[in-house]
Amino acid sequence: MIAVIGGAGYIGSHAVKRLLEKGESVAVFDNLSTGHRWAVPDAASLYVGDLRISEEVDDFFKRYKPEAVLHFGGKSLVGESVEKPMDYFETNVTGTVHLLKSMAKFGTKKIIFSSSASVYAGNDGSLLTETDAVGPKNPYGASKYMIEQMLDWASKAGDLKYVALRYFNVAGADPSGEIGEAHAIETHLVPNVLKAALGETAHISIFGTDYPTPDGTCIRDYVHVGDLIEAHLLALEYLGRGEDSAVFNLGSGTGFSVREIVDIACEVTGRDIPVELGPRRAGDPAKLVASSEKARRILGWQPQRTEIKTIVEDAWRWHNKK
Numbered sequence: 572m573i574a575v576i577g578g579a580g581y582i583g584s585h586a587v588k589r590l591l592e593k594g595e596s597v598a599v600f601d602n603l604s605t606g607h608r609w610a611v612p613d614a615a616s617l618y619v620g621d622l623r624i625s626e627e628v629d630d631f632f633k634r635y636k637p638e639a640v641l642h643f644g645g646k647s648l649v650g651e652s653v654e655k656p657m658d659y660f661e662t663n664v665t666g667t668v669h670l671l672k673s674m675a676k677f678g679t680k681k682i683i684f685s686s687s688a689s690v691y692a693g694n695d696g697s698l699l700t701e702t703d704a705v706g707p708k709n710p711y712g713a714s715k716y717m718i719e720q721m722l723d724w725a726s727k728a729g730d731l732k733y734v735a736l737r738y739f740n741v742a743g744a745d746p747s748g749e750i751g752e753a754h755a756i757e758t759h760l761v762p763n764v765l766k767a768a769l770g771e772t773a774h775i776s777i778f779g780t781d782y783p784t785p786d787g788t789c790i791r792d793y794v795h796v797g798d799l800i801e802a803h804l805l806a807l808e809y810l811g812r813g814e815d816s817a818v819f820n821l822g823s824g825t826g827f828s829v830r831e832i833v834d835i836a837c838e839v840t841g842r843d844i845p846v847e848l849g850p851r852r853a854g855d856p857a858k859l860v861a862s863s864e865k866a867r868r869i870l871g872w873q874p875q876r877t878e879i880k881t882i883v884e885d886a887w888r889w890h891n892k893k
Contacts, residue, residue, distance in 0.1 A: 822861025
């Protein structure tokens with residue numbers, strides 16, 4: 572039995588689908604604040620609970636006794652985290668304390684944690700590696716790094732083994748079009764561009780056109796959600812072999828600017844997408860691109876849907892059928 576915390580959300584639901592395809596038994600723990608019941612297949616068990624309530628977390632582990640945990644749960648809006656930092660520390664950090672205590676109580680010793688590139692301090696624009704300086708710029712990133720530290724100390728104090736996966740920009744959808752990204756408040760570039768293509772929003776905003784990049788807009792690394800989930804499955808196998816706890820970047824190693832994403836979306840959708848130019852946002856670095864060499868070398872990760880056009884096409888298939 573594999574527990575998927577936050578398994579009704581965007582990334583978590585893709586993990587559930589893939590685990591079921593591999594023949595695993597899956598139990599989902601989600602408070603449905605941003606996730607959706609429809610995203611959880613009937614073949615998986617759904618426990619509606621809140622990580623902030625330790626009794627509910629204990630009840631989940633007592634009921635399902637999972638052998639491993641995929642932890643996608645928590646709040647993830649950077650801007651909101653600046654406005655409501657205590658909400659983020661309560662949900663993400665305190666919630667994970669409850670999770671780790673329940674794991675210890677009921678004998679679950681393996682966890683794959685959904686971390687973030689936002690833990691990094693930033694760099695000179697070269698590929699970020701796992702040894703680059705950490706220095707979160709917002710409470711969301713700080714909460715992710717606090718959890719990484721908690722996992723490290725918990726593993727040193729007992730027999731817990733973990734893998735923390737630092738995501739760069741996750742995008743795309745299951746190629747079947749059955750599930751995809753569906754947030755009430757959308758902050759990610761690709762779905763927002765596609766919403767503008769559908770006329771659901773008036774335009775796409777580009778924040779900053781004077782960065783030291785070829786076209787003046789920010790460059791980011793995009794990884795397909797399906798490839799991301801394959802890394803989680805490989806991480807489970809890695810821990811199953813008794814390997815040491817570790818941290819890995821997950822990205823494509825290739826950067827695309829905001830303007831390039833808009834242009835590709837116009838090509839994929841066959842529609843003109845209105846653009847509104849605005850000033851830079853505070854804290855936005857010019858370029859963030861991952862080196863995933865460590866994940867490829869140690870986990871054997873070989874992402875298959877790395878072309879940015881493929882990522883946008885899969886996302887468009889999902890958004891266009893909702």
